[in-house]
Amino acid sequence: MEKYISNIVTPKVSIAPMVDKTHRHFRYFARILTEEALLYTEMVTAQSIIHGDINKILYFREEEGPVALQIATSNPEDAYKAVKLAEEFNYSEINLNCGCPSDRVSGNLMGAALMSSKNLVYEILSAMKEATNKPVTIKHRIGIDGTGILEDTSDKIIMKSYNDLLDFLDTISRAKPDRYTIHARSAILKGLSPKDNREIPPLDYNMVYRLKDEFDYLNIEINGGFKTIEDIKSALTKVDGVMIGRSAYEDCYLLANFFKLYDYSKDKKPISRGEAIKSYIPYIIEELEKGSSVHALVSPLHSLFQGVKGSKKYKQLLSSSNVKKDTIVDILNTVLEDMPENILWR
Ligand SMILES: Cc1cc2nc3c(=O)[nH]c(=O)nc-3n(C[C@H](O)[C@H](O)[C@H](O)COP(=O)(O)O)c2cc1C
The missing domain is CATH 1.20.120 (Four Helix Bundle (Hemerythrin (Met), subunit A))
Known part of the structure; x- marks a missing residue:
C-alpha cells in the first residue's frame, strides 16, 4: 500500500452525494442546520461538465460551502478535462464515484463497476490529481459482484474478500487519493436496483475498521446505515469520518445535532x-x-x-x-x- 499521508482535514461528518437529493437548495438548507458537515454535490458525469452548461451544472452559492464535487467517468482524459473546468468554481475537493450500482452508470463502466478495473481507477485518479491542487478523493464500496456483466474485460469482476479490497487499494493508492470514503457493503451489479443495492447487500463495518486499523495512514471515512449521533460517535473512534446518506433527507434535523461530535461548550444548542x-x-x-x-x-x-x-x-x-x-x-x-x-x- 502506498504510504501517502494526506494533509487534508477530514470533517467528522459529511453528507453523501445523492442524485435528486443533494442539489444546491438542499445544501443551502443543510448548511443552515450544520456548520460542521462537508456537503457533496449530486454525482455529475464528466461528459456533462465537458459538453453541458457548466455555469448551470456547477454553480453553487458561497453560503453552501464547503462543498465537494463528485464526478463519474470511466475515462482519464475526460476526468482531467472535467476537473480543469471545475477549477473556476470554488469546490473544496473533487471526488470520484466508484460506488454507484445503477445499470446506466455501470453499463458505461462508471460508478461501482469501475472497481473491476483498478488500473483504470488509478489512471482516472492520477488525471484528476494532475488537473487540480485541490484534494482528490474517492467513494467506493467494500466489493462488487459483477457476475454476468462486462464479460469483455479481463480484469477481475468479483471482489468479495478483504484481500480483494486490499488488492484494489494497493493499486489505486499509488495515485495518492486524499480520502477513501467506503460504503460498507458490496454492490451487486446485475439484477438489483440501486435502491435494493443500498439495502440487500449486508453492511460490513468491520472490513472498513480493519482496514483503518492496519493502514492507519490512510484517511478513511465510513458510509452506510448511520442514523444517530451515538452511532456516528462510536464509528469515529475507529475511522476518520462518517458519511451520512439517507438519514440526511429522511430525518434532516439530525444535522442540527452534528455539533455534538465536537468539543463545544456545554451551553451550545442546536438551531431550532x-x-x-x-x-x-x-x-x-x-x-x-x-x-x-x-x-x-x-x-x-x-x-x-x-x-x-x-x-x-x-x-x-x-x-x-x-x-x-x-x-x-x-x-x-x-x-x-x-x-x-x-x-x-x-
Ligand atoms: C437517492 C440516492 C441517490 C444517490 N446518489 C448517489 C450519487 O450520486 N453518488 C454516490 O456516490 N452515491 C449515491 N448514493 C449513495 C449514497 O451516497 C450512500 O452511499 C448510500 O445511500 C449509503 O449511505 P446511507 O446508508 O447513509 O444512505 C445515493 C443514494 C440515494 C439514496
Whole structure:
C-alpha cells in the first residue's frame, strides 16, 4: 500500500452525494442546520461538465460551502478535462464515484463497476490529481459482484474478500487519493436496483475498521446505515469520518445535532426548527425570483419534523398540492404559528 499521508482535514461528518437529493437548495438548507458537515454535490458525469452548461451544472452559492464535487467517468482524459473546468468554481475537493450500482452508470463502466478495473481507477485518479491542487478523493464500496456483466474485460469482476479490497487499494493508492470514503457493503451489479443495492447487500463495518486499523495512514471515512449521533460517535473512534446518506433527507434535523461530535461548550444548542425555517424563507423568496422550482426549494424541508409531535400536520401543510410559488411563504409562516411551540423553538 502506498504510504501517502494526506494533509487534508477530514470533517467528522459529511453528507453523501445523492442524485435528486443533494442539489444546491438542499445544501443551502443543510448548511443552515450544520456548520460542521462537508456537503457533496449530486454525482455529475464528466461528459456533462465537458459538453453541458457548466455555469448551470456547477454553480453553487458561497453560503453552501464547503462543498465537494463528485464526478463519474470511466475515462482519464475526460476526468482531467472535467476537473480543469471545475477549477473556476470554488469546490473544496473533487471526488470520484466508484460506488454507484445503477445499470446506466455501470453499463458505461462508471460508478461501482469501475472497481473491476483498478488500473483504470488509478489512471482516472492520477488525471484528476494532475488537473487540480485541490484534494482528490474517492467513494467506493467494500466489493462488487459483477457476475454476468462486462464479460469483455479481463480484469477481475468479483471482489468479495478483504484481500480483494486490499488488492484494489494497493493499486489505486499509488495515485495518492486524499480520502477513501467506503460504503460498507458490496454492490451487486446485475439484477438489483440501486435502491435494493443500498439495502440487500449486508453492511460490513468491520472490513472498513480493519482496514483503518492496519493502514492507519490512510484517511478513511465510513458510509452506510448511520442514523444517530451515538452511532456516528462510536464509528469515529475507529475511522476518520462518517458519511451520512439517507438519514440526511429522511430525518434532516439530525444535522442540527452534528455539533455534538465536537468539543463545544456545554451551553451550545442546536438551531431550532423554527429558526431554521426563518433563515430559509429569504432564500426561497430570492430563488423563486430567479426562477428556481418551488418543489425543489421545499423538498429539503420535508423531514424537518420527522418523528416529533405535529409531523403529520406539517407534512399536510407542505404537501405538493398545497405548495405553489404564490403560497409557499404563507404556508411556512403558518407552520411558524401553528406548530407546537416546544418543538418549533426548542
Ligand atoms: C437517492 C440516492 C441517490 C444517490 N446518489 C448517489 C450519487 O450520486 N453518488 C454516490 O456516490 N452515491 C449515491 N448514493 C449513495 C449514497 O451516497 C450512500 O452511499 C448510500 O445511500 C449509503 O449511505 P446511507 O446508508 O447513509 O444512505 C445515493 C443514494 C440515494 C439514496
